[in-house]
Amino acid sequence: MTAPFDRRLIAPMVLGTILNPVNSSMIAVALVPIGLALGAPPGQTAWLVSGLYLATSVGQPVVGRLVDTYGPRPLFLAGTALAGVAGLLGTLSPSLPVLVVARVLLGFGTCAGYPAAMYLIRSEARRTGQDSPSGVLTALAVSAQTVAVVGPTLGGLLIGAGGWRTVFAINIPLSVACVVLGALRLPRTPRESDRPRLDVPGILLFAAMLTLLLLFLMDLKAGHWYLPVLVVAAGAAFAVRELRVPEPFLDLRVLGGNGALLGTFGRTxxxxxxxxxxxxxxxxxxxESHHLSASAAGLVLLPMFGTAILVSATTGRHPQVRGKLLVGAVVLVVTCVLLVLLEPTTPIWLLVGVSIVSGVPQGLLSLANQNALYHQADPERMGSSAGLLRTFTYLGAIVASAANGAFLASGADTSGLHSLSEFLIAVAAVLLVVTVLDRSLRRIGAVRKESTA
Known part of the structure; x- marks a missing residue:
């Protein structure tokens, strides 16, 4: 008889995983009141967003590697406790620089949840013999998407009830819940005498390379030409280091030989x-161009998130990923084409229709890439691979921010939206092509179907 997945793990896994997206989404409605309260212009309050992105992008694979080395329990407990400290610091913060520090600490503190969850899913699969725990993977994806829906609304309610500091204070009870659940339910990893040594120089070089790259992407200017030069230099030093040490932070030989996993990072x-x-x-x-209020615009977008959750929930238990990726990529191209057709006079019902269509790839692509990573990553490096997946997610977010800044520099007018859409059509088309060409995706879920958790 096959042993069942330990469902006591699901609550801390889900709660730890949503810490990052809830802090990413709530801040959107807090930037204006924070700026007014502290006398900071939008260019400065934007660092509250960028600071968390930067810390998370750098920290996810590093913390993931620590999870692989020491097990999920100590990293989960330390990370979620740090999130609570950061929430307290933000709640009591007297100035914007201290708030930015709090957001950076939040970024690092929320890094452990997702790698720890993926590590636990893999270890439970080994214990139970269920090689495809699609139900648990779907729960992680749907919970993150649900938080994306309720995050801004929750943030608005919190600010209305107690001011902007409440979007930081909410991390304190969330942190306590994570620490208590983690201490009670997460398994202890047995000590091993032959654990790999931590490659501290490799980690520092990787962090330097990624930080310089993100700083360049977050503020694209000709005067910052030296940043990509430094990125290349740090990247070269990192590659030389990782190829020479016996126990590297990122095994470039193994990673380079795993084209399927690299494809998943690229698609993400x-x-x-x-x-x-x-x-x-x-x-x-x-x-700006259709002259909707912020609340009305939010209602127009709400069907996108609802569709994404519905699609994830209904398709998540099917282990095959290639079909999901192909359909998601095709509908993504269609969505971008629809944007080119929009005008300020487009009726509301058509705008809602665009939101509904856009929810389909939202619900398919993220979940399918997460499932692909589960099957493609080296089980011994599941934590660091999951962290890298999140790094590529935030790289995408930062590239998107740069694209919006370039195409909507003079405002979000219709011509700017159409130009942005043409760029996005090209990106979505590349996604479709690389998905079609990736034959390794056919093997995932197609050979045998295990019972789901």
Whole structure:
């Protein structure tokens, strides 16, 4: 008889995983009141968003590697406790620089949840003999998408009840819940005498490379030409280091030989470039060119999130990923084409229709890439691979931000939206092509179907 998945793990896994998206989404409605309260212009409050993205992008694979080395329990407990400390710091913060520090700490503190969850899913699969726990993977994806829906609304309610500091204070009870559940339910990893040594120089070089790259992408200017030069230098030093040490932070030989996993990272980057650029570009256009209020624009977008959750929930238990990726990529191209057809006079029901269509790839692509990573990653490096997947997610978000800044520089007018859409059509088309060409996807879920958790 096959042992069942330990469902006591699901609550801490889901709660730890949503810490990052809830803090990513709530801040959107807090930027204006924070700026007014602290006398900070939008260019400065934007660092509250960028700071968390930067810390998360760098921290996810690093913390993931620590999860692989020491097990999920200590990293989960330390990370979620740090999120609570960051929430307290933000709640008591007297100035914007301290708030930015709090957001950076939140970024690092929320890094452990997703790698720890993926590690636990893999270890439970080994214990139970269920090689495809699609139900649990779907729960993680749907919970993150649900938080994306309720995050801004929750943030607005919290601010209305107690001011902008409440979007930081909410992390304190969430942190306590994570720490308590983690301490009670997460298994202890046995000590091993032959654990690999931590490659600290490799981690520092990787962090330097990624930080320089993100700083360049977050503020594209000709005067910052030296940043990509430094990125290349740090990347070269990182590659030399990782290829020479016996126990590297990222085994480039193994990673380079795993073309399927690299393809998943690439698809994740491409899909989130389109996803984030669409979300913020379309929202700005609805408000500035279609003259909708912020609340009305939010209602127009609500069907997108509802559709994404419905699609994830209904398709998540099917282990095959290639069909989901192909359908998602095709509908993503269609969504971007629809944006080119929009005008300020487009009726509301058609705008809602665009949102509904856009929810289909939202619900398919992220879940399918997560499932692909589960099957493609080296089981011994599941945590760091899951962290890298999140890094490519945030790289996509930052590229999307740069694209919105370039195409909507003079405002979110219709011509700017159309130009942005043409760029996104090209990105979505590349995503479709690389998906079609990736034959390794046929093997995932197609050979045998295990019972789901």
């Amino acid at each position: 980057l491409l899909s989130f470039v389109v996803s984030y650029a669409f979300l913020y570009g379309y929202t700005q256009w609805l408000e």
